[in-house]
Amino acid sequence: MNILIVDDEEPARARLRQMIEDAGEHVVVGEAGNGLEALELAAKLEPDVVLLDIRMPGLSGIETANHLSTAASAPAVVFTTAYDEYAIEAFEAQAVGYILKPVRRERLAQGLRQAARMSTGVLAEVARQSGLRAERRHVCSRFQDELKLIPVEDIAVFHADQKYVSVHHDKGTDLIDDSLKALEEEFSDAFVRIHRSFLVAVREIRSLRKTEDGQVLVMLRSGDFEEGLVVSRRHVATVRRRIA
Secondary structure, three states: OEEEEEOOOHHHHHHHHHHHHHHOOOEEEEEEOOHHHHHHHHHHHOOOEEEEEOOOOOOOHHHHHHHHHOOOOOOEEEEEEOOOHHHHHHHHHOOOOEEEOOOOHHHHHHHHHOOEOOOHHHHHHHHHHHOOOOOOOEEEEEEOOEEEEEEHHHEEEEEEEOOEEEEEEOOEEEEEOOOHHHHHHHOOOOEEEEEOOEEEEHHHEEEEEEOOOOOEEEEEOOOOOOOOEEEOHHHHHHHHHHHO
16 A cells, blocks of 8 residues: 655654555655645545544644545545543544554554545544544645645635535635535534525624615625625524624
């Protein structure tokens, strides 16, 4: 298998590379020191397996795995972690591959045999059971060879149009592959559904306005929708409650 090693500590990456090369069964195609670099390399190299440190500054292992799982050719993932009773129980309960640090050769071989493609549901359950952060802090936009991470805190509106969702944020608009339903479930604390096609950041809602023909509009603080967005009747009560 082609393997990508991801760890923010260079000695840890070097140790994993040496053990894999010594075993002679698999090939290390690259190394990354953080989550963003891992996503960029995974898109270029298309590894079969990513050995992924679960605790990294910036993008955590869980969030990185979440983004990896949305790729067209999603790799299998094996987490590497220092001893953490709750995380290990969660990995085992969800049949997720993991390797304890310091890594032993036999455990590395076993972990690679357990490598599996992650679903967002499995990752969310692992995070919940182990007390790790489940929701992403970024959404990922892919266009040709370009990969962009958009901070959720910068997003004002998710807009579903046919099979794509456009993200309206502080620096412009990008397309993502996530469904509006999945985004609503993941970011329910910060966003509210106003229409079957729109999910809006609660913090961006300035007011509600009723038009002469009885429609209710959400007026936003800034962005691409100066004339407001229509709130469907079934969502009016929820929107009023969220901004009260």
